[in-house]
Each structure stands twice: as structure tokens, then as C-alpha cells.
Amino acid sequence: MSRPHVVIVGAGFAGYRAARTLARLTRNRADVTLLNPTDHFLYLPLLPQVAAGILEPRRATVSLPGTLRGVRLVLGEADHVDLDAGTVHYTDPEGGLGTLGYDRLVLCVGSVNKLLPVPGVAEHAHGFRGLPEALYLRDHVTRQLELAAADHDPQSRTARCTFVVVGAGYTGTEVAAHMQLLTDRLARRTPLPGGVRPRWLLLDVADRVLPELDERLSRTADRVLRARGVDVRTGTSVREATHDGALLTDGEFVPSRTLVWCVGVRPDPLMAAVGQPLQRGRLIVDPQLRVPGRPEVFGCGDAAAVPDPERPGEVTPMTAQHAWRQGKVAGENVAASLGLGRRRRAYRHRDLGFAVDLGGVRAAANPFGIPLSGPAAGVVTRGYHLAALPAGRVRVAVDWLLDAVLPRQGVQLGLVRSWSVPLDTASPELPRVPGPAAE
Template sequence: MSRPRIVIVGAGFAGYRTARILSRLTRQRADVTLLNPTDYFLYLPLLPQVAAGILEPRRVTISLRGTLRGVRPVLGEADHIDLDGRIVHYTDPEGGVATLAYDRLVLAVGSVNKLLPVPGVAEHAHGFRGLPEALYLRDHVTRQLELAATSDDPKSAAARCTFVVVGAGYTGTEVAAHMQLLTMDLARRHPLPGGVRPRWLLLDVAPHVLPGMDERLSVSADRVLRRRGVEVRMGTSVREATHDGVLLSDGEFVETRSLVWCVGVRPDPLVEATGRPLERGRLIVDPYLRVPGGAGVFACGDAAAVPDLTNPGTFTPMTAQHAWRQGKVAANNVAASIGIGESRPYRHRDLGFVVDLGGTEAAADPLGVPLSGLPAAAVTRGYHLAAMPAAPNRVRVAADWLLDAVLPPQGTQLGLVRSWSVPLDTASPELARVPGAPEHHLAPGPVKRADIRAEGDS
């Protein structure tokens, strides 16, 4: 008899771990294929440090071929899932169209930028979801400081040195914290004319930074940001974005050339096309991560609405660590469906979360104990080193941290990523570009946070 064909769509936290554990469980007793647009798994929590120049880009990328023995990686992006025919249709990087047949399917396609119909945002803002956006942001910020340094117009120089981050969740808070440190360091080494200094604004409609997290840690992060000079504007949103700046909900117009969109994410639209029941855009699954009515179909990560058995009646939030833990359960249950091991439901124990604020500052609550300052920074970086799934990457990350502690930052542009190659409107461009669309305020999206959970959790 032919071996079962297992296809995993997406190599984010959920998909990568599913593939990694399945390669060990099946031991050549099944054909495991991993479909993903890139040949690497991206460790997202450290992406702000790539933008700030602390880490080299390849430090946070884990090679699929190098770490997934027994798994066949296929480069491509899924376009359509034929659940009746058990076929995945996809497009390869060069535009070719192909298909993958499966006996078991794991949907782990993750999420995309949440784009709201705020006039001008799609054209003038950039998101922060991958390596291209991080590299572009670093170049863009460096370029603005360099252009400001040679400007004869103080007003124009001030606008170029003003940076607006929308969304004070995990990603937005870390981006503002790390990039503010970078720009202040560059400005000290290469003074700007006319007394101009880098200015960072962090906006959110929520009452405090890091909404949904422990209030004590929110207060700690807020205190660090304000002490550094970041203008934290809670209860504030963007009404309109233009080439020259942003109009805030309180009527103030902020002149800027830099708008970073970290409002949140929404499930990849691919799951909507399956025609299966959804919960706020996520595929509803049972506690075993099975899609009801989809023979041999499982879903996990941001694409799945997984029942939270520790809090009946709710679903687990869209976080990286839930995705990582769900990947383990998905692998076990897929293997069980072909006669290897036993199925088990998804449960978790929350041991806290960590937020790196740059330098020796962080916010963390391991085992429910709130920490700040150097102790929190030590816990945060220790956690990331432990969570990194490849030993060579751990060594290189640790080496970069050491070099960053003793050497000055390099304020140079690489010029690898152009503005047009990192559009924000990947989620719903038709919504964002409707002329005369009604005004909306920004609602805080799901928090993508590096929360700590027990390694042995299922």
C-alpha cells in the first residue's frame, strides 16, 4: 500500500512545529510535504531587533531543509483548497500553478495585516509582519535621519525625524522601544541641525499599552517608554494619512514621513474560501484540532478557532506560543489518524509573557511574578534563546547580542527592500481604497506576544 500523504500549508509557528514533530513520529511511514512561500521559518518575536540592527536577518530564520529531516518543503503560496477532491492548489515563486494531493491536511496559514478603512493608510503606511518590512523600516528610518541632517528647512527636518507607530500591542510597543533607542543613538553620533531630535509617537485606542496583558507590566512598559521620550497617546487613533503626515482623532495633524502600522492581524483569507464555519475569520475546530466536516483536515495557529478548555466557552487567542503548542498537538493527532499513537485534546498552562524594550529594559511575568528592568531583560532573552528551535541560530543570536552591547550601531542603508515591495494592503485593499469610505477608529487587534507556556503543555 502507498504511504499516507500529509500536506501542511504554512511554516509559521504552528506549521513548522507540526512538520518537525511529524517527521519524527512518522519515521518515513508517511510522505510529509510542507507548502510555504519561503524556505525558512521566521522567529517573529525577535523581528524588532532585526529592524533596529541588533540582529542580522538570518539569525531569526530557521532553514526548512536544514532542520526538517524527512519533510519535503515546497515553495509556493496556497490559492485554493479543494476539500472534496483533497487537493491544494498553489502558485510557485515564479508564477507557475501546481497542485498537491493529500490524505491528511493541516491548515496553518497564519494571519495577515488587519487593514481598516482609514483614508490614506494603505498608500502611506507600512506593516511589520516579516523580514522585508523589518529591513525596509531600518533603511527608511536611517534615510530620514540622513536627509534631515542635510536639510536647510527646519520644518522639513523635524517632519523627517518624527515617527508614528499605530498599535500599542506587543509588536508596536517593541518596535517603538527598539527604534527609538536606535534613532537617539544615531542622532548622538551624527547631530541633527537646528536642535532637531528624533520624535516617536505610539498610538492606540486602548486605555494603556499592551492591552490584554497584566496591568502591572503595562504600567512598567509605559514608564520605560515615557522616560525615554516616546509620546504614548492612548485613546487616540488616526483619521487620515497623507504624504505629509497623519491627522489624529483628536484633531491634531502630525507632520511625518513615517507611519508604521501595528494595529493587529486577521486570519489569512484562504480559510474563508473553505466554506467551513468560522469564528471571526478563523476556522472552527474541535479540541483535537479537527475541522468538522472536513475528512482528514486539521487546523491550528492563527487560522484556527481552538476551544480553550481552561476557560470553557471561549477560544484560545491568536498568539505565537498558542500556535507553537497547537503545532505539537496537531502533529500527534495527525499521526494518530494514520495509526501512530493516540489523539489528545489541546490544553495549555499560562506561565506568563515577555516583552523586550531594548537595552537592559523589559517587562515579564514568569510564573506570575512581575519583573522589570535588568531581571526582566535577562528572563526575556533567556526565554528567546531557549525557544529558538535551532542551536546554530541560538549561538549566532547570543553573539549578536554580545557585539551590540560593546559596539556602536551601524547607521547605514542596505537598499535591499524598496517601498513598493512591502505594501500594507495585503489584507483587504479594496476596503482601504474605497473613495469617501466612512471614518473608522482603530480597534486594538489580537495581541501577538511572546508569552511563556510550559514546554510540556499539550
């Protein structure tokens, strides 16, 4: 008899953990295929450090072929899922079309940038969801400071040195914190004419930074950012974006060449094409992560509306912590459904706390509900990331050590151009740009 075939779509936190769990439990008694556009799992919490030049880009990645023994990797992006036929249709990186049949399917395609109907944002802002965006932001910020140093127009010079981050959640707060330290270092090394200093604005419509986290973490982050000179504005967002700056909802126009969009995420649009009931774009699943009426299909991570046992009637938030744990439960339940593991179980969780890296030795953390700030929080935060990384811990630790004792290189790599990192990460293809790519 042929072995059952399990297809996992997506290798984010949920998909990677599901694949690793299945490989361990099935022990070659089932064929496990992982469909993903890249050959790596991206550890998203380290992206701000990549953008700030603390970590080499590959430090935030984990090789899928190198760490998932017994799992077949298929490079491609899922285009359509036919649940009746039991097939997944995909496009490979070179435009070829392929089809995967399955006995069990795990959908964990994650999320994409959340877009709001704000004029000009799609054209002039950039998100922060992957390595290309992190590398682009580092180059762009470095370039603006270098152009400002040679700019004879005081107004243009000030605009180039003004950086706006929209969204004071986990990502936006860390981006503003790390990039402010980077620009401060670069400006000290090469002073700008006219006494101009880099200026960072962090905006959010909520009444505090990190609105989804504990208020004590919020106060700590707010205090650290303001002490460094970050202009934190709550209850404020962008009304319109242009090439020359951003019009804020309070009526002020901020001249700037940099708008970083970190307002949150939305489920991958693939979920809408699956043809099953959704809750705010997320695939509805039961507590055992199965799709109702489709016992062979499982969903987890940002793309699935998983019931939250701690909050009856609600679903779990779209966080890496939940996705990582749900991936393990999904893998165990798929194995159990094939008779290759223990009995199926419902998803349950315990809040382990959160950690926000604010750059340098500063952080805000509440491990197991214990509020920490300053160097102690910094140690806990980096220790947490080292423990959570599936591989490459020594290389990350070495990069941290080198950054502590050596100056960072303030150079542009030129690897990513503006047109190749559109804000709408769900776009089916990138815009065609004739001739040399323009900034």
C-alpha cells in the first residue's frame, strides 16, 4: 500500500513547526511535502536588527532542507486549493505550474500587509514583512542621510532626515527603536551640515504604543523612545502620503522621503479562494484545528481562526507565539488522524509573556508576567530569541558580540530596489519597470 501524503502550505512559524512535528512523528511512514516560495523559514522578530545592520541577513533565516529531514520541499506559491479533488495548484519561482495531491492538507499561509484606503500610501510607503523590505529600508535610510549631507537646500535636507513609521505595534516600535539608533550613529560619524539631526516619528491611532500588550511594557517602550528623541504621537496617523511627505490626521504636513507602514497584517488572500467559511478573512477551524466538514484539512497560524480557550467566543490573535504552538498541535493531530501518533487534542495555550527589543541594551519584557526593563529585559529578550531559533544560534550570538565591540558599516548594498518591494505583498506579480530601476 502507498504511504499517505501530507501537504503543508506555507513555512512560516506554523508551517515550519507542523512540518518538523510531522517528520518526527511519522518517521517515514508518511510522505510529507512542504510547499513554500522560498527555501527558508524566516524568523520575523530579528528583521529590525537586520535592517539596522546588527545581524547579517541570513541570520534571520533557517534552511528548510537543512533542518527538516524527511520533508520534501517544493518551491512555489499556492494559487488555488481544490478541496473536492484533493489538490493544491501552485506556481514555481520560474513561472511553471504544478499540482500536488494530498490525503491530508495543512493550510498555514500566514499573512500579508494590512492595507488601508489612505491616498498615496500604496505608492509611497513600504511595509516590513520580509528580508527584501529590511534590506531596502537599511539602504534607503543610509542613502537619505548621504544625500542630505550633499544637499544645499535646507528644507530638502530636513525632509531627507525625517523618517515616519506608521503603526506603534510590535514591529513598528522595534523598527523605530533600532533605526533611530542606526541613524544617530551614522550622523555622529558624518555630521550633517546646518546642524540637522535625524528625526523619527512613530504614529498610531491608539492611545499608547504597543496597544496590544501589557500597559507596563507600553510605558517602558514609550519612555525609552522619547528619551532617545523619537517623536511618539498617539491618536495620530496618516491621512495622505505624497512623494514629498505625509499629511497627518491632525492636519500637520511632515516633509519626508521615508514612510514605513507597520499598521498590522491581514490573512493571506488565498484563504478567500478555498471556498470555506471565513471569519474576518481567516479560515474557520475547530479546536482541533480541523476545517468543519473537511476532516482531512487543517488550518493554523495567522490564516486560521482558531478558537481561544482562554477567551470563549473569540479566536487567538495573529502572533508568532500562537502560530508556533498551533503548528505543533496541527502536526500531532494530522499524525493522529493517520494512526501514526497519539490521539488528537484541542489547542490550548499559556501566555508566556512578550519581549520587545528596543536596541542597544534596552528592552521591555514580561516573562511569565514579571515586568522587566533596561539591561535585564535586554538579556531576557535576546535569550528568548536564541532559545526560539530552530538553528543558527551561535552565528546570531557572534553577530551580537561583534556589534557590541565594532562600529557598524554604514554602506548601501544596492541589492533591493524600491519597485521590487511593493506595499501590497499579496500582489500576484511585481510591476514591470522598463530600463534601469529608479528609486
